[in-house]
Amino acid sequence: xxxxxxxxxxxxxxxxxxxxxxxxxxxxxxxxxxxxxxxxxxxxxxxxxxxxxxxxxxxxxxxxxxxxxxxxxxxxxxxxxxxxxxxxxxxxxxxxxxxxxxxxxxxxxxxxxxxxxxxxxxxxxxxxxxxxxxxxxxxxxxxxxxxxxxxxxxxxxxxxxxxxxxxxxxxxxxxxxxxxxxxxxxxxxxxxxxxxxxxxxxxxxxxxxxxxxxxxxxxxxxxxxxxxxxxxxxxxxxxxxxxxxxxxxxxxxxxxxxxxxxxxxxxxxxxxxxxxxxxxxxxxxxxxxxxxxxxxxxxxxxxxxxxxxxxxxxxxxxxxxxxxxxxxxxxxxxxxxxxxxxxxxxxxxx
Numbered sequence: 001x002x003x004x005x006x007x008x009x010x011x012x013x014x015x016x017x018x019x020x021x022x023x024x025x026x027x028x029x030x031x032x033x034x035x036x037x038x039x040x041x042x043x044x045x046x047x048x049x050x051x052x053x054x055x056x057x058x059x060x061x062x063x064x065x066x067x068x069x070x071x072x073x074x075x076x077x078x079x080x081x082x083x084x085x086x087x088x089x090x091x092x093x094x095x096x097x098x099x100x101x102x103x104x105x106x107x108x109x110x111x112x113x114x115x116x117x118x119x120x121x122x123x124x125x126x127x128x129x130x131x132x133x134x135x136x137x138x139x140x141x142x143x144x145x146x147x148x149x150x151x152x153x154x155x156x157x158x159x160x161x162x163x164x165x166x167x168x169x170x171x172x173x174x175x176x177x178x179x180x181x182x183x184x185x186x187x188x189x190x191x192x193x194x195x196x197x198x199x200x201x202x203x204x205x206x207x208x209x210x211x212x213x214x215x216x217x218x219x220x221x222x223x224x225x226x227x228x229x230x231x232x233x234x235x236x237x238x239x240x241x242x243x244x245x246x247x248x249x250x251x252x253x254x255x256x257x258x259x260x261x262x263x264x265x266x267x268x269x270x271x272x273x274x275x276x277x278x279x280x281x282x283x284x285x286x287x288x289x290x291x292x293x294x295x296x297x298x299x300x301x302x303x304x305x306x307x308x309x310x311x312x313x314x315x316x317x318x319x320x321x322x323x324x325x326x327x328x329x330x331x332x333x334x335x336x337x338x339x340x341x342x343x344x345x346x347x348x349x350x
Contacts (some may be wrong), residue, residue, distance in 0.1 A: 006038045006154045007114035008078060013052065013161035014128070016073035020066055021159040027066060028158070030059045032127035035185060036155045049073050082150070085146075086110040086169055088210040088216045093173035102283040104179035106145035109334075115151040122241050123229055128158015130229065131224070134168040134290055136176035146177035160222050166210040167203050167223030171297040175197035175273065180289040181297035187243050190301040190308075191286065193251015197259070198282045200227055201275070254308035255282075257315075265337045276339060284343035304347050 001009070013031070021028065034041070034055055043051045049070050056066065090108050097103035120133035131153035140146040150168065152161065175195040181188070203210070203223050211219040231252060233245050258281070263274030284302075289297050311329055314322040329349050335341035 001038060001041055001045060003114040003116055003154060006041075007075075007152060007157070009045050009048045009153070010035060010154055010157040011078040011162065012040070012073040012076040013049070014157055015076050015078065016069045016160045017066070018159045018163065018218060020063070020069065022218070024061065024063070024066075024246060026059065027056060027061045027063075028127040030056050035128065035158060038154050043193055046074070054298070069102055073122055082110065082112055082165070084212075085166055086148070086150075088206075089166060089169040089173055092206045092210065093170060093177065096174065096198070096202060096279060097287070098179055099285045100280050100283055100286035102287045103178055104142040104180065104287050105173070106142075108140070108146040108148055108173060108177050110148050111149060112150040112152065115153045117153065118145065118155060120151065120153050120156070120190055121229065122238055123232075125156070125229070125317040126160060126271060128156060129160035129164070130226070131156025131161035132164045132168045132226075134172040136172045139176055139179050146173075148172045148177065150195060159218070160225075163211070163215065163219040163222035164226045166207060167199075167226055170203045170206075170210065173198060173200045174202060176284075178283070178287055180287050181301050182295050186282070187247045188241070188298060188302065189247040189251035189254070191251075192244065193248040193253075194255040194258075195251075196227070196248065197252055197255040198279055200224075201279075203324070219292055250309045251305050253312045254305045257308060257312045258333070261333050262337070265334055268334070268337045274339075281333075281336065281343060281346065285347060288343050288347060300347060304349060307350050 017027075017031070031052070031057050034052060037116065041048070041051070052070055053067055056062075086108075092107065094103050097105075115133065121130050123130060133151040133153070134150045135148060135151075137149065138144065138147040148169070150165065175191045179195075181191070200223075204220055207220045207223070208216045231245065231249055233242065233249060237245065255278070259274055259278045262277040262281070264271050264275060266274050269277070285301070307325070307331065311322070311326050315326070317323070332341055332346050332349060336343070336346050
């Protein structure tokens with residue numbers, strides 16, 4: 001099979017096996033091995049599912065439900081399913097920004113494609129996992145439609161990878177489709193870490209809307225697993241992954257401190273929670289352009305996250321400059337909650 005055929009039939013198989021995947025580790029191993037051998041599989045796409053049945057039977061995996069699901073997989077319209085997931089994720093992300101009149105992403109466009117490399121990440125994953133990767137090479141910035149790319153590694157396109165797609169999409173849409181700064185290949189702790197905290201919450205709260213009720217719990221779990229993986233730092237991580245994940249962890253820590261402060265300040269605004277205040281501040285910061293230069297805005301966001309992360313690192317310190325920094329951040333957040341300061345004022349904390 002060529003890569004486009006493999007992408008389609010592996011996606012169909014992944015979707016069809018979602019209800020059964022966790023019930024049979026032996027089936028997982030057989031399917032995982034066949035996914036990795038896609039280049040050597042000379043079956044026609046129309047014969048692929050019968051071939052999978054034979055391989056399962058030869059390995060002693062016998063279940064009528066598996067077989068029925070696999071043989072019916074060629075009826076799955078995976079293109080329609082991807083568009084439905086993407087459109088639902090757009091509605092969730094855009095809705096969060098529209099609450100505060102901040103959306104800059106236009107009408108986002110999805111560009112799915114097959115990846116033929118052996119992995120999307122430098123990590124060892126479970127069978128059929130860690131095969132979904134996203135990027136947004138063109139944020140909207142209020143002038144254009146954001147363009148979101150979804151890469152699916154053919155050899156890892158099992159049910160876990162399929163179930164992780166909503167998290168990949170919601171991350172790209174919440175963190176990048178409407179960002180004002182220009183990150184590109186730069187290390188960006190704000191969009192990758194801070195905004196990912198917002199994306200994670202929106203993913204979990206709206207997974208049924210995005211993925212559908214069918215196996216939505218598995219989609220929530222696989223999204224959480226991928227999120228944890230991308231926040232995991234190991235000494236043997238290659239660059240730029242080590243630096244990127246370190247920045248992501250820094251952004252997450254800064255977001256967590258800010259959320260905890262806003263929880264303390266929520267009673268200053270009737271009807272607000274710490275989370276709603278955090279979401280409002282986050283979208284305002286992500287769409288904030290203050291230098292007129294997207295790269296300048298990136299540097300300002302990097303400095304802001306670094307300053308807040310420094311407060312986190314020295315939270316228990318009694319050194320005067322650390323105490324003053326924490327007090328200044330609390331003061332500007334308090335003013336922002338009371339509409340006496342702007343997101344730009346918050347961003348100026350150093």
